[in-house]
Amino acid sequence: MAIVTPLKTAAEQQLVQQYADSKAALPGGPAVRALREQAFAGFEARGLPHRRLESWRYTDLRALLREARPLAGAGVATAAVEARLAALGLEGLRLVLVDGIFAPDLSSLDAIPEGVSVQSLAEALAAPREGLDRVLSGPSVAADDAGLMLNTALMRDGVFIEIAEGRELAQPIVIVSLASGEEERAVFHRSVVLAAQGSRATIVEVSEAAGAAAQQINAAIVFETGEESEIQHVRIVTRQQAATVEVQSLLATVGAQAKFDSFALVANAGTVRQQHFIRFAGEHSEIGLRGVNLLGGAQHSDVTLVVDHEVPHGTSRELFKTIAGGQSTGVFQGKVIVRPHAQKTDGGMKSNALLLNDGATMYNKPELEIFADDVVCGHGATVAQIDGEQLFYLMARGLPRPQAEALVLQAFAGEAVAFVADENLRDWLMREVEAWLKAREAASEVSTV
Amino acid sequence: MAAVQETIDQVKSIDVTEYKYGFVTEVEVDKPAKGLTEDTVRYISARKNEPAWMLEWRLDAFRRWKTMTEPTWSRVQYPPIDYQDLYYYAAPKTGASPKSLDEVDPAILATYEKLGIPLREQEILAGVAPENRVAVDAVFDSVSVVTTFKEELKKAGVIFCSISEAIQEHPDLVRKYLASVVPVTDNYFATLNSAVFTDGSFVYVPKGVRCPMELSTYFRINEQNTGQFERTLIIADEGAYVSYLEGCTAPKRDENQLHAAVVELIALDDAEIKYSTVQNWFPGDAEGKGGIYNFVTKRGDCRGKRSKISWTQVETGSAITWKYPSCILRGDGSRGEFYSIAVSNGMQQVDSGTKMLHLGRNTTSKIIAKGIAAGKSDSTYRGMVSAHRKATGARNFTNCDSLLIGDQCGAHTIPYIEAKTATAIFEHEATTSKIGEDQLFYCQQRGLSEEEAVALIVNGFVKEVLQQLPMEFAVEAQKLITISLEGSVG
Numbered sequence: 001m002a003i004v005t006p007l008k009t010a011a012e013q014q015l016v017q018q019y020a021d022s023k024a025a026l027p028g029g030p031a032v033r034a035l036r037e038q039a040f041a042g043f044e045a046r047g048l049p050h051r052r053l054e055s056w057r058y059t060d061l062r063a064l065l066r067e068a069r070p071l072a073g074a075g076v077a078t079a080a081v082e083a084r085l086a087a088l089g090l091e092g093l094r095l096v097l098v099d100g101i102f103a104p105d106l107s108s109l110d111a112i113p114e115g116v117s118v119q120s121l122a123e124a125l126a127a128p129r130e131g132l133d134r135v136l137s138g139p140s141v142a143a144d145d146a147g148l149m150l151n152t153a154l155m156r157d158g159v160f161i162e163i164a165e166g167r168e169l170a171q172p173i174v175i176v177s178l179a180s181g182e183e184e185r186a187v188f189h190r191s192v193v194l195a196a197q198g199s200r201a202t203i204v205e206v207s208e209a210a211g212a213a214a215q216q217i218n219a220a221i222v223f224e225t226g227e228e229s230e231i232q233h234v235r236i237v238t239r240q241q242a243a244t245v246e247v248q249s250l251l252a253t254v255g256a257q258a259k260f261d262s263f264a265l266v267a268n269a270g271t272v273r274q275q276h277f278i279r280f281a282g283e284h285s286e287i288g289l290r291g292v293n294l295l296g297g298a299q300h301s302d303v304t305l306v307v308d309h310e311v312p313h314g315t316s317r318e319l320f321k322t323i324a325g326g327q328s329t330g331v332f333q334g335k336v337i338v339r340p341h342a343q344k345t346d347g348g349m350k351s352n353a354l355l356l357n358d359g360a361t362m363y364n365k366p367e368l369e370i371f372a373d374d375v376v377c378g379h380g381a382t383v384a385q386i387d388g389e390q391l392f393y394l395m396a397r398g399l400p401r402p403q404a405e406a407l408v409l410q411a412f413a414g415e416a417v418a419f420v421a422d423e424n425l426r427d428w429l430m431r432e433v434e435a436w437l438k439a440r441e442a443a444s445e446v447s448t449v
Numbered sequence: 450m451a452a453v454q455e456t457i458d459q460v461k462s463i464d465v466t467e468y469k470y471g472f473v474t475e476v477e478v479d480k481p482a483k484g485l486t487e488d489t490v491r492y493i494s495a496r497k498n499e500p501a502w503m504l505e506w507r508l509d510a511f512r513r514w515k516t517m518t519e520p521t522w523s524r525v526q527y528p529p530i531d532y533q534d535l536y537y538y539a540a541p542k543t544g545a546s547p548k549s550l551d552e553v554d555p556a557i558l559a560t561y562e563k564l565g566i567p568l569r570e571q572e573i574l575a576g577v578a579p580e581n582r583v584a585v586d587a588v589f590d591s592v593s594v595v596t597t598f599k600e601e602l603k604k605a606g607v608i609f610c611s612i613s614e615a616i617q618e619h620p621d622l623v624r625k626y627l628a629s630v631v632p633v634t635d636n637y638f639a640t641l642n643s644a645v646f647t648d649g650s651f652v653y654v655p656k657g658v659r660c661p662m663e664l665s666t667y668f669r670i671n672e673q674n675t676g677q678f679e680r681t682l683i684i685a686d687e688g689a690y691v692s693y694l695e696g697c698t699a700p701k702r703d704e705n706q707l708h709a710a711v712v713e714l715i716a717l718d719d720a721e722i723k724y725s726t727v728q729n730w731f732p733g734d735a736e737g738k739g740g741i742y743n744f745v746t747k748r749g750d751c752r753g754k755r756s757k758i759s760w761t762q763v764e765t766g767s768a769i770t771w772k773y774p775s776c777i778l779r780g781d782g783s784r785g786e787f788y789s790i791a792v793s794n795g796m797q798q799v800d801s802g803t804k805m806l807h808l809g810r811n812t813t814s815k816i817i818a819k820g821i822a823a824g825k826s827d828s829t830y831r832g833m834v835s836a837h838r839k840a841t842g843a844r845n846f847t848n849c850d851s852l853l854i855g856d857q858c859g860a861h862t863i864p865y866i867e868a869k870t871a872t873a874i875f876e877h878e879a880t881t882s883k884i885g886e887d888q889l890f891y892c893q894q895r896g897l898s899e900e901e902a903v904a905l906i907v908n909g910f911v912k913e914v915l916q917q918l919p920m921e922f923a924v925e926a927q928k929l930i931t932i933s934l935e936g937s938v939g
Contacts, residue, residue: 355871373853
């Protein structure tokens with residue numbers, strides 16, 4: 001059924017205007033321009049995703065974006081930005097985006113290891129390159145998403161990373177994306193990671209606000225990984241303004257006998273929609289998608305993923321943990337597709353949620369779509385409150401209730417964090433979890449039931 | 450495993466693609482012209498001698514239906530249905546409602562005999578346990594042919610009759626409860642049904658009564674190009690209990706036939722309704738030609754405290770199945786259950802599941818859904834479990850497993866789990882796999898043929914659901930499953 005959605009909301013009209021005004025200045029050669037045109041036409045036909053659309057059922061972007069903010073200007077390295085970077089205290093290769101624009105001065109480009117090339121997305125889009133549009137388009141299951149179409153049409157900058165064949169990086173590459181704005185702006189950025197055959201690397205994305213104003217962020221990261229590569233991706237979305245709306249698309253095409261892992265932590269953010277589109281392009285690969293969502297207040301976190309087993313012998317694992325307090329909403333929509341002939345697929349998907357108090361909501365929708373018979377696929381989903389027996393056990397041993405709760409929650413989140421291979425990153429993630437739990441305790445959101 | 454051997458024998462006696470119930474009965478029928486207009490609705494209402502309020506109700510539904518569009522969200526594909534190319538009413542020409550079986554067309558009686566459905570009330574012989582008796586309402590195309598054991602049920606205070614009869618004789622009950630669970634405009638097919646429903650069963654079990662026997666309805670579509678629109682309404686008053694079963698068959702035809710039913714269950718305080726279905730409409734031939742489109746709205750309302758509604762279904766027939774027997778758990782402490790086996794083979798498409806809507810406090814629900822897909826069929830489980838903000842202490846356990854036999858079929862799971870209260874505990878698990886080679890090997894090592902081994906494993910797979918069926922049905926259902934899967938093992 002063709003849903004005809006006439007463009008009518010103010011935000012949609014503003015986006016049309018913004019695209020018309022800015023498209024001449026957006027980076028990219030003719031091929032990229034054609035891709036942008038096509039994507040925007042797709043967006044115009046669909047409008048902003050809304051709740052009548054199955055994949056956006058629980059996150060109504062049309063209602064959330066009453067108005068489309070003006071596009072952010074060239075990122076300025078404000079004092080707040082520099083302070084945030086200092087506080088992060090990152091060693092090794094650090095690539096900084098301010099309001100979606102690559103800031104080489106703030107980045108540690110001297111730390112680029114051998115066999116790794118880094119350029120800004122704007123540069124990469126301008127240079128002619130074989131198959132660039134294929135890379136930018138990502139898996140076919142992402143083709144219909146209006147949120148991603150907007151990103152394709154309006155992406156301004158980001159980083160373009162290439163890792164040469166066989167390179168094994170000892171230290172993670174950290175992409176820090178900071179919003180500097182003291183006014184409400186819209187940010188569209190995209191990064192690309194091309195990992196050649198046999199390469200090994202860890203890519204960390206940090207998305208934080210350094211400014212005081214809420215932002216409309218539409219970001220994407222594209223991975224294309226070669227045979228026998230091992231890529232770990234970690235995303236931390238935190239310290240955002242409560243009214244910030246962030247759409248994060250992850251596109252990954254995973255080669256044969258490769259490993260691809262992604263972990264995402266959302267804590268102290270506003271409305272975050274993460275959408276993962278993953279495609280198995282070669283056999284005998286393993287992918288793992290995991291995450292922890294720590295929600296309070298009126299926060300909203302939506303994790304929607306589509307894993308496309310296009311070839312036989314693929315293994316996929318998903319594990320998402322959501323802790324929702326206050327009036328917050330957690331969403332998990334996972335879809336595992338096993339195409340005909342994708343025999344010997346092994347898929348396991350799990351979403352666990354703890355609701356801390358009445359008023360918090362969790363929506364779970366784990367889907368399986370299977371067209372091959374010789375597969376082992378399963379999913380599990382639970383929603384509950386903290387197990388009274390576990391609390392009793394800890395309290396019987398002398399822990400006050402708030403601490404007992406914090407301990408149970410920490411362990412709950414820790415189950416997913418444990419899958420991150422890099423020890424330093426694990427520690428970082430657990431520090432964020434603990435900080436969130438402490439803040440919760442301090443804000444005495446702890447239920448007194 | 451005597452039962453298994455039995456199913457194997459059953460399979461052997463039947464040809465691969467043979468649908469046992471595919472014969473046609475030649476009877477003279479009464480039917481209006483093809484197509485659906487207000488006149489068709491008036492015709493149906495007039496034929497059934499309905500009071501004016503009923504006609505108005507139907508016409509209102511029909512007008513609303515005209516403004517609706519057919520839903521397309523389900524995971525099934527079929528060519529567009531021409532609603533003007535159908536007969537909406539077909540009744541055997543036996544004169545007005547037969548008083549006794551002797552007045553019924555012998556051809557129809559023979560049909561039911563062939564289907565193995567007892568229409569004559571069995572004499573109670575000394576020493577024969579009367580518990581095995583089942584009261585039957587037989588619906589042939591658009592009309593109820595006969596309802597058995599009515600007198601005996603009356604003694605217990607139970608009303609069991611066709612819905613047309615209920616509209617005449619118990620209008621107050623019908624008016625009070627009809628469309629109170631499935632509103633007229635609930636969905637496209639329910640609205641269509643409201644406008645043109647022809648027959649179905651009506652059950653009312655009064656306060657504190659435990660219905661003395663199983664009630665059942667057998668639906669048979671016989672005529673060509675005819676849609677069947679049945680309406681079933683079951684009310685269990687406070688503390689009452691009733692177990693109801695339905696079975697359905699249709700002849701083999703090249704064309705697709707439409708079956709759009711609405712079933713409403715209402716359970717008041719402490720009442721329990723157990724509703725079992727063995728659905729065996731003609732599934733179409735191996736190429737997907739013909740078969741019934743089964744678009745059904747079934748919903749139970751646990752209106753009273755501590756009430757319970759349990760759905761058990763064995764779905765083996767129909768070219769397309771599109772149904773979601775649901776429970777609205779309104780009363781505090783009420784319970785909903787859903788046990789389902791959906792077997793699809795050939796070109797069948799099944800999109801089925803359930804909804805458990807927790808509204809009251811301390812409500813519980815359980816969902817066990819087993820899907821078996823073979824041949825080129827597609828089987829989808831679509832379900833929703835939700836807890837309202839006030840549904841404190843809601844509890845759900847869901848288990849849906851799919852078994853795939855062959856590499857041309859598909860199995861899909863689309864569950865929605867929505868919790869709006871922290872005290873709800875929802876658990877959901879689903880698996881999809883094929884029959885384990887180690888299991889097959891184990892069985893074959895011990896001398897079973899591959900076919901026997903598959904039957905054994907499948908029976909084990911669906912055991913949890915079969916156990917919920919009344920005894921007589923369980924055996925029949927077990928046979929059905931084996932028949933449906935026949936030819937799917939290489």
